[in-house]
Amino acid sequence: MEESKLVKRAQKGDRDAMEALIGGYYPLVFAYFYKNTGRYHQSKDLTQEVFIKMISGLSGYRPRAAFKSWLFAIASNHLKNHYRSASRRPEPAELSEALQEVLPADSREISRAELRQDIRAALEKLPPEQREAVVLRFYHDFTPREIAEVTGVKEAAIKSRIRYGLDKLKKELEGYAE
């Protein structure tokens, strides 16, 4: 069913439509948090909280902005709040059990696994705002203008964040990128 109809039905209290919306967007929102935090369980919690916020604010949504942008604006604010509260009381490290990989058999597999780990580590080294812009741009395919709408930051600043973020990633992954 068309997304706008689904949203309208959900706004009228149709639970099936709400569930379809949440089910449809869950992987995207989860991936957004996972790529930004690198923590599986924490990303699941943050995703659930975003959908609760989405439902709480659903009646106020007007199709002036794309639903995806509206939802990601909630997610982006939630991520900022999460960083803020995490800086006040640091959380214990999380075992990335979902990504624990079985030791690869051949050397090609080993280097792929290493590359993945290094990408993860390079992403984690980026300042949160650059990481968010890079993830939204290259993983979620948002345009800089859309990212500006989602984050409430000027488009020029978003372009700079993407630029600096990519430069840093390039430096971190120098050995691979050549």
Next chain:
Amino acid sequence: MRRKNDIISQGPSKEEQKIIAWLRKEPVPEVPQEEVQTVCRTAAAYYTRPQGAGDAGFWLAALSCLTGGTALLWILAAFLLGSCAALSALTGSLEAEPFALLIALSPVPMLSFAIRELQYRDSSLVQLEKTCKYSPDKIYFARLWIGMAFNMLFVALAGTAFPRSGPLLKLLFLAFTAMFLMGAAALAVMSFLESALPLSLMLAAWVPGAFWLLCQDGVLDLLMGVGTGILAAGAAAGLGLFAAAAVKTTKRLYA
């Protein structure tokens, strides 16, 4: 060296394209379907009936933003005002000056409303409100006036229950002036100190302080001796101050 934002104008370099491709390929662990279903059910359970009134008009939307807790506070404040009025009307032995009581208690509903508004103001919800149909600052402004209108109604109703030992109109103007001035002061405090504690202290200090002052020999007589027109002008000036404070606070809180 390439310019700062050339990734947008000229496109990424070869190395950057490689990195972008790796970023896209970086695996994201899957969440079991049952867990997603649980999230669906949990989130859907948060959908409440007032939200269904998404197409409500402006004033209805502003009213529906007033929480059950606010209504409860108002009911308590109305009960307090009403019972004090009834008590002093029924018992001639009460030493407390009923007029002073009404004037001292008149800003209680508005101040308790302001405290509640501040205490439960969540920054992430404010961000969320910004995406809503009506601008949140207008809704907040409307809520302040709804709060003040209810406060005036409570005071007027309580005033009519007092013994008719003096001109009711003068009493109401004095109570309204106290209410507007305290409302304006509360809003001014709210816009500079984003904490509910100073408001609670104001409320705690105002009621006994004002009551004590008004019970001093001659103070109330002096006030009641002032002409009705001057008292009305004082109330109008207080209203103007409250309106200005409401505009300023709303702009500051929703900047």
